Amino acid sequence: MAAGPIPERAGRPVRLGVVGAGLIGRVHARLARALDEVELCAVVDPSEHAKNIVQGTNAKWFSSIEEMFSAVPVDGVILATPSALHLSGALICIARRCPVLVEKPLCRSVAEGETLLARARAAGVPVLTGHHRRHGAPLQRARQLIDDGALGRLVAFHGSCWLSKPDDYFDVAWRRGDAGGPLAINLIHDLNAALHLMGDVATVHAFAARAVRAGPCEDTAAVLLRFESGALGTLSVSDTAVSPWNWEMSAGENPDFPHAGGSCYRITGTRGALSLPDLVLWRHERPGRGSDGKQAPGADGTQAAGAAAGQGHWLDPIGAQGLAVAVHDPLRAQMRQFAAVIRGTQAPLVPGEEGLRTLRLLQAARESIETGRSVAPGAL
Ligand SMILES: NC(=O)c1ccc[n+]([C@@H]2O[C@H](COP(=O)([O-])OP(=O)(O)OC[C@H]3O[C@@H](n4cnc5c(N)ncnc54)[C@H](O)[C@@H]3O)[C@@H](O)[C@H]2O)c1
Incomplete structure (x- = not known):
């Protein structure tokens, strides 16, 4: 719930600090400099390369979050450090009563995520999660179509995230550790999308392989989902496989891909x-024929019985309707929303609780991979 406008933050750009200026932090810093409603006031990163980012800007460089807070007034922090540092970094922000957008995954574990959110709630500090695709038009339109009943009762979800990362991606030490596999780095976005579109998951069963890269964590995984609604889902991820069938390449939202x-x-x-994300809706064109293929009269003798339920007949022509929406950069939309949350004029679109919900599903998949058993995310 939005707390109401915060007068001292109205009418001037919101001052943001970007903590962790690596692959994604640099993108956040660039966006913060480009948006009128935001001012990049600080970049925090102990590495030398981060100092270059503030050159020629009004932003200041710091080697730690504490230094930043004691030197400059900050309205909000984007936390883009390696995932193992999310909890510690977020707790410092919360102690300073500073709203924080934490990159995904929210934390390393459900237990860490619960600690983070409990502190945030107690302090009344907004925490957001960086599931930025939720700020894009395709997921929003798809959710609306589902809510409007365009698909009827949901039966199944299938998704892939297959992409081929270059060797030098793994030059960064943390990506060679157990947090560096595509489950936590890539598929977590798709898990969040599946939850958003299909609802909560009752049971997960997952398999992982590391045959290609032979590193400490998976390079490929397959995840089977039983949603609480009774619908089923399958998701597959690999960072060593060539394909266009991943969100970044199919959506065209990210100019780097x-x-x-x-x-x-x-x-x-x-x-x-x-x-998705191309938003093509497929429906049989003459719904409502009986199982014998004939149009069946309804109770009033005019409407086909199946038409009332909207069920298609497999022998009827199936038509594709393109519902494509204008593509915009969801990272930019996410930052604008964060600014509105900081001002107190909007509630978070993707709050920390949503990051925790997704982390629970990720952890359940990992536990299934380790034990060979099906796992209920709700029990974690
Ligand atoms: N939303 C997305 O699409 C997206 C994309 C990439 C990464 N991520 C997430 O963002 C996070 C960072 O990933 P990345 O690929 O940018 O990592 P990265 O290794 O490229 O960058 C991390 C940066 O954090 C800095 N750092 C390390 N310790 C620090 C500290 N104590 N204080 C401040 N800075 C510190 C490092 O020097 C490095 O520059 C991860 O959680 C990752 O999952 C999200």
Whole structure:
């Protein structure tokens, strides 16, 4: 719930500090400099390369969060450090009563995430999670179509995140450790999307392989989901496999990736099917025939019985309706929303609780991989 406008933050740019200026932190810093409603006031990163980012700007460089807080007034922090440092960094921000947007995954474990959110709640400090795709048009439109009943009762979800990372991606030490696999770095976005579109997950079963890179963590995984609604889902990830079937390449939202178009998710229900992020809706054109293939009269003799339920017939023509929406940069939209949360005019679109919900699902998948058993995320 938005707390109401905060007068001293109205009418001037919101002062943001970016903590961790690596791959994604640099993108946040660039966006903060480009947006009118935001001012990049600090970059925190102990590495030498980070000093270059503030050159020629009004922002200041610091080697620690504490130094930043004691030197400059900061309205909000974007925490883009390696995931193992999310909890400690966020707790410092919360102690300073400073709203913080924590990159995904929220923390290393559910226990850490619960600690973080309990402190945030007690202090009344907004915590957001960096599941930025939720700020983009494709997921928002898809959710609206589902809510409007365009797919009928949801039956199944299928998604892929197959991409090929170069060797030098793993030159960074933490990415060679157990947090560096594509489950926590890449698939977590898709797990969040699946939760958002399909609802909570009752049971997970997962497999992982590390045959190609032979590192300490998976390079490939497959995750089977049973949603609480009864629908089923399958998700597959690999960072050693060539394909256009990942969100970044199919959505075209991220200028750093080639745009291949097409889809990486398919959702089906009793009335229709939807591919994402290209938003193509498939439906039979003459719904409501009986199982014998004939149009069946309804109770009033005019409407086909199945048409009321909207069920298609497999022999009827199936039509594709393109519902493509204008693509915009969801990282930019996320930062604007963070500024509005800091001002007290909006509630977080993707609060920390949503990061924890996704982390619970990730942890359940990992536990299933380790034990060979199905795991209920709700029990973690
Ligand atoms: N939302 C997304 O699409 C997205 C994309 C990439 C990464 N991420 C997430 O962002 C986080 C960072 O990933 P990355 O790939 O940018 O990592 P990275 O290694 O490229 O960058 C991390 C930076 O943090 C700095 N750092 C280390 N310790 C620090 C400390 N104590 N204080 C301040 N800075 C410190 C490092 O020097 C480095 O520059 C991870 O949690 C990752 O999962 C999110």
